[in-house]
Amino acid sequence: MSELVQIKDLTIAYQMGQAAIYAVDQVTLDIKQGETIGIVGESGSGKSTLGMAIGKLLSQNAVVEAGQITIGSDQVQDCSGEELRRIRRDRLGFVFQNPMTALDPTMRIDKQVSLAFARKSTPDERLSLLRRSGLENAEQVAKSYPHELSGGMAQRVVIALSIARNPELIIADEPTASLDASIQDKILDLMIQLRDEAGASMVLLSHDLGMVAKRCDRVAVMYGGRIVEIGNSKSVFEDPKHPYTRALIKAAAGNEKPGERLEPIGGVPPVLRTSSTYCAFADRCGFAKDICFSKRPETHSEEGVMVTCHFEAKQLAGDEIVDEVRA
């Protein structure tokens, strides 16, 4: 499988008045053709910025300070105008979190679907696209306005729009976060199924490691603008190596046994003012040593998984997390 997207040493900062906030800190990532990769992170991890950067969809005050993003042979950062539109239109598909704001509230669904097609479409083609997205009453949906649909139905429409032109890459940013729990699974399954049919790559951004690990080939865990662990999703989820990944799984409700105590990660996610010169997780890490506070960790390989830490997981196995709650 060849590389569809190559992200190299990407650093992105947001200009907020006088100061800058760094969201992505020298990230290198390759997305292969046909693979699904999940990017997991909390607030300030940089995952949304990274995802949106692929389509050059960042706000005005976001500055790409270094690095580049290449899709096939196109260098996204250098593209603009018609070229950029072409890339977004023909090669990329987006699914955002809130379907109600992703759809135009003033247009019927049928019209929005027709706009998504590459050339003039027939009503049948449009209806069949909606049906592919699991909307059985496609005629009814096509005649409706977005606000007349439920959250789940609207998101199905958004998904249909995203695959209309058979994109090479689908980027989904928390696609189920605003949907009810009972349909989250169905929507995710739908996305995977459509992706499989199209042979497209998919980037799934989420804060939910479990949900992502179940559906993606690879998982990347982001913290403080860097990818701290990336590898085969089974490995990352069942045998996490990076202290943050391990802590995240222990802290998340849902994985514990009855009566077992959740161990929160004390402290708060960092706000980076510069590209960090030491480990961004150090002040919350139960295993941190002096070197963690003074030197920027490099990425090394451990059992097929790439980990960004000064230490290897087996070195940390002996230590215990000291004081867990550092508020």
Add this chain to the structure above:
Amino acid sequence: MKILISNLQRLLFGDLLGGVGFLLLLTFCILGFFGPYLPIGDALTIGAGPRLGAPSMEFLLGTDDLGRDYLPRVVEGIGVTFLLSSIAVVITAVIGTLLGMLAGYLHGFTDSVIARFADILLAFPALLFGLLTSAVIGPGQLSAIVVISAATIPLFIRVIRSVTLSVAEREFVTAAVVAGASTWRVMIVHILPNILGAAIIQLTYALSVSMIIESALSFLGLGVQPPDASLGSLLRLGSVYLTISPWLVLAPGIVLALAIMAVNILGDSIRDALEPLRGRPLT
């Protein structure tokens, strides 16, 4: 409050346009208040100079049809227009904000009554209302204030009502109610400070509207009466001589345009300064 002040400071020294607007307005304010005391000539003396004299070294803006020095007349005009509009707007702001808050927070019958009241006022064209008022209480400054208030109160009521509706839904309001806060306390301690921003923006907008209304009324002869001068009445008196002595119209006209523009620019800048959420990073 502190947040507000620091925002304003940032606005005025950071944003060029806003700063210009503010300075212009400040100039007008000073001229308005201290005009009569400045050594720029006497507005009242008839025959101080030739009739309809062109601008010269002695009379910087020339003289009007009664030979009065025009510069101090224009300065007086600025003061009157500005003062009248400001007084009217402040009265309106206080009443309108109060009514808007009551409507937005209490809902139900109170809301219906206040909202309909605002709609009725809004339906009246200001100038027709001006004719009516002048007919009833006679033309003059009071009449102008009444008309301006009637025209601008609905603006406040509507905007404050809608902002109140959204603030009232916020959770700290619910928390206060659950803790036993009285309606009065909720409105003064929780809602009012959070709608001040919107109120201030409306204030600047209402000010520019009110200056236009005042000038229009005075231009029609319904507002300020001679020998008092407002920019509108100066426009009126000068319009007769437009082809002979254009400066009689140009001077107050340009000043009026500048004043309104300054208020609008300032209003825009204030609004921008109070909306610091643009360009937040994604997470």
Add this chain to the structure above:
Amino acid sequence: MEANKVLEFRDVAVTYHKGPFWNRSSTNAVKKVNLSVAEGETLGLVGESGSGKSTLGRVALGLIKPSGGSFEFAGLPFDPVLRKEGAMSVVLQHPEWALNPRLKNWVSISEPLKIQTSLTRQQRYEATLKMLSQVGLDPDFADRYPGELSGGQRQRVAIARALITKPRFILFDEAVSALDVSVQSQILNLIKELQEQLRFASIFISHDLAATRYVSDRIAVMLEGDIVEVAEAQKFYEKPDHPYSQQLYATIARNA
């Protein structure tokens, strides 16, 4: 265990009416609910948007009157004077709006005291400091503004405010839903510890079964205005009975 019942819902129904009186449409937000919550107990209320759980929460706070049935607080029908006694408080979902941005934190935290008691400013300030340490925050948070705090910190401040009158009942409505995963568990642990110390009754409303079962003693599952299942939290670690509860359970257990 017959502990004192703090809240009792008997056949409670809530119906909303929309539109002018000649064209009324009604929605049954809550159909017929029977529940009770004892002192020191946390009842989890799980369901999705539109299930009626938030409406039920508002009934518990006396903010909504039931259209049918009755709601009792400590054995008596709800009376607004309970508020003045500091009997109840609430922690809501959005940390951004939980606190009045124009007031310093200590003012927000001690507001219930200001409304309900005649303590002096100094006394209220001191009560606030005690509360801050109980929720694990530095005393210097007292003089700061909400805007300077993170989401998790703001929720702690909101919890401090909820506790300051030593209420008999606290409602948590999606209190951790807007927080990051690593911060959620901090708050969930805090709620558990505080309840053990202070023995208040509480209802924990959430759409997230995982968080709810961790913090609750019993859980009631709501679907379209009805309670479809009530069981010990333990049940939701194994397998609940009702098909809808099972659906919710399945989304957590997906990774097992």
